[in-house]
Amino acid sequence: MSLSRTLILLLLIGLLVLRYIWWKPTAGGTNPDVLPTVLWHGMGDSCCVPLSLGAIMKLIVEETKGGYVRSMEIGGNPVIDWQSGFFIHPNEQVEYVCKQLLLDERLAKGYNAIGFSQGGQFLRAVAQRCPTPPMRTLVTLGGQHQGVFGLPMCLTLSNSACEYISRLLNSVAYSEMTQRNLVQATYWHDPIMENHYRLGSTFLADINNELYLNEFYIENLHKLKKFVMVKFLNDTIVQPKESQWFQFYTSGQDKVIQPLNESKVFQDLRLMKMEKEGKLVFLGVEGDHLAISKAWFIKNIVPLLLEK
Template identity: 80%
Template sequence: MCRLIIILLLLLILIVGYLWWKPTAGGSNSEVLPVLLWHGMGDTCCLPFSLGAFMELIVAQTKGTYVRSVEIGGNMVMDWESGFFIHPNEQVDYVCKQLLADEKMAKGYNAIGFSQGGQFLRAVAQRCPQPPMRTLITFGGQHQGVFGLPSCPTLSVEACAYISRLLTSAAYATAVQEQLVQATYWHDPLMENNYRRGSTFLADINNELYLNVFYTENLNKLKKFVMVKFLNDTVVQPKDSQWFEFYTSGQDKVIQPLKDSKVYENLGLNKMQRDGKLVFLGVEGDHLSISKAWFIQNIVPLLLEK
């Protein structure tokens, strides 16, 4: 009964959100680059207590720039489901096509990804250079993947437990990779070869399958790549993945510095750092605990840059 009530409440919220909140906002100020947002797992494009609030804040702080929030499938129910069940490659392809069709994005845009939306937007930057992404900002993005879901945002504790068991036992099975989004960026440091061979998303965009020069070149076209890590994160494990770091291969205790990892060179992050394009920001708090004041002070100036 409790689960049914929660599901009904969610559906009610989605219906209200669909009626009152749209995936685009602003548009009157052409002097500021448009902004693309991509939500995280368990969220949708435009709810007033999540990305809808960020859309409203960005429009206000930029005096009306165009803001588009990714809505997979054209409705909020499918958009919510996409966070769990639609493969990231399919989602990225969908978003790239949407961007090409959006005339307001044609001259370029800034992008902000929340949680898994961060690595999804990085895939957009690497795979779809047109229209050009200028600055990529990720909040709690899992750029080196996750190894554990200690506190996952779903409808129930049982769902979290089921997803965790599935990832631990069979993350790289073809069926799991195809049907569970979180499996595509599950990074097992104890079985690196299985990860590289079995990951159908993260290993590819991190150039761990083979060196894709196209990915490296496109990522280096960014003016800035800003990574925000939540210093008290209880959702992303390890939280260092938010700064593109991960466990040293073969164990799950010691974090390998970014400069010592293969991805640092293979993805051209070394060149981006030499060019001053990499920005690492830390904020106190749990996953996606972003205050309005912090966002205005640290993120809005990046959006206003010419």
Template identity: 75%
Template sequence: MHFLHFNLTLSLILCCWLGCGRGQEAGAVLPVVLWHGMGDTCCFPFSLGSIKKLIEEQTNGTYVLSLKIGGNVVLDYESGFFIHPDKQVEYACKQLAKDARLANGYNAIGFSQGGQFLRAVAQRCPKPPMRTLISLGGQHQGVFGLPKCPTLSTSTCEYLSRLLNYAAYEDWVQEQLVQATYWHDPLHDNSYRLKSTFLADINNELYLKVNYIENLNKLKKFVMVKFLNDTIVQPRDSQWFEFYTPGQDREMQPLNQSKVYSNLGLDKMQANGKLKFLSLEGDHLAISKEWFIQNLVPLLLA
């Protein structure tokens, strides 16, 4: 009995000393989760691979997980075009849930469409808890136009653009083409709400899901970065959760005048100082190392 008590006491002392059972040391920088955009992968050394390395350098080696959808880089690349976002989000949630290093929470950075995918994670999968979400060029109100397609040939891009313009809300297109799931046609707003299989759901535009509001409001910060000279995202204001006034495609509707502002609880987030809007000159995802360090790293350290 005394021997058991001695061993238990010793184990507790060692556990406290070594930090057993804790996701990270008190005061340590939270882990960071990255999600790439269309035409990219988790690990290209010239894109997210370099971002991962930069974050590690600037945060004294904090754990950085760059999400890879599927079992390899090829599948991860294809997922950006051909795996429905619901399936991707479900896969990502499972990866996050089983990673013990994220148990106490994490910060997240979404690149382009990865921004709205990570927002879906925050809304649907509150455990482990996401603390700060940084969206770089994310299309939170969707897109209406596809001027360019990163890494695709001009002819392929033109085909996708025609397909979206004429058949985005066909069932088979919604199922097979990722970009169709956040295609937002302001000229046919009712068709969008009824037929969009991803964006209309996560924006609470078809059914009001209270858990989406509650979970999104658990974020400490929701940071949206807009690229002022973006030639890929149309309209650019979608990066700040704004979109065309329904019924036309010229006039932009301010966020606080849109239905999604209250339907998703963004009004509460803004009232509590949780929304942050940043912008910079440059094309889509054209971020300098200096800008990243100056504007985004402090958000990861807070």
């Protein structure tokens, strides 16, 4: 057997070991008095790695004394699940997740949801597009609800390199091919060329009601008991970090952040109604992107999962 075939065989065996030993998309389920929790991972992650979402699943089961937890695995295997963070269009992923949630009888009476980074806006799309089974509380950890405009850790590059790459991305982000093949392009939000963004974005502009007012989206979003947005105050990945609180640059420039209640999306999703009802919750945590401690999670997130 050639070396390459041996390596492929070892990889396949390794994936099978991961899948059947510790790659478990569901956990808990012995406590029927607690609403189930659904998780959705971010870019470069997957549903069940023990040092990542697998640890979060275990923690939730422990703190809810056996509550049911499901971490969404896109495509049904570890390889596709990881690739989905980069190469499977969010609309396809959301449709897949909606079908999986509907088939899970343990979610029929409702569930809480926690999205990590881009998984946050994907779960919001689930809430808006798929009201059955009902999502009760949505928690987004570092979700980019108004998109991103900038390169992660750009200061590690020279200014000229940053500017060049940004210009390059700006020129191709809204092409049909880029939108179809790169997940991050679907929530790339150019505040200087807003029309290009609205007409070219094949995901974010739609769920933010920036193309036309979709009353179905508004109605479903408002069914949430709470919409909790967590911003990482020292975030070097999400630009601008205020997008995690549904804010963004004032249109026409990329320096000044517009207050949420003055933004178009605040009107288009009628978030003022949710704000008046006390459904919008904004939490801030010191640290870089997704850098949360076990103690912080237990203190701030677990109580939301225990609410009746």
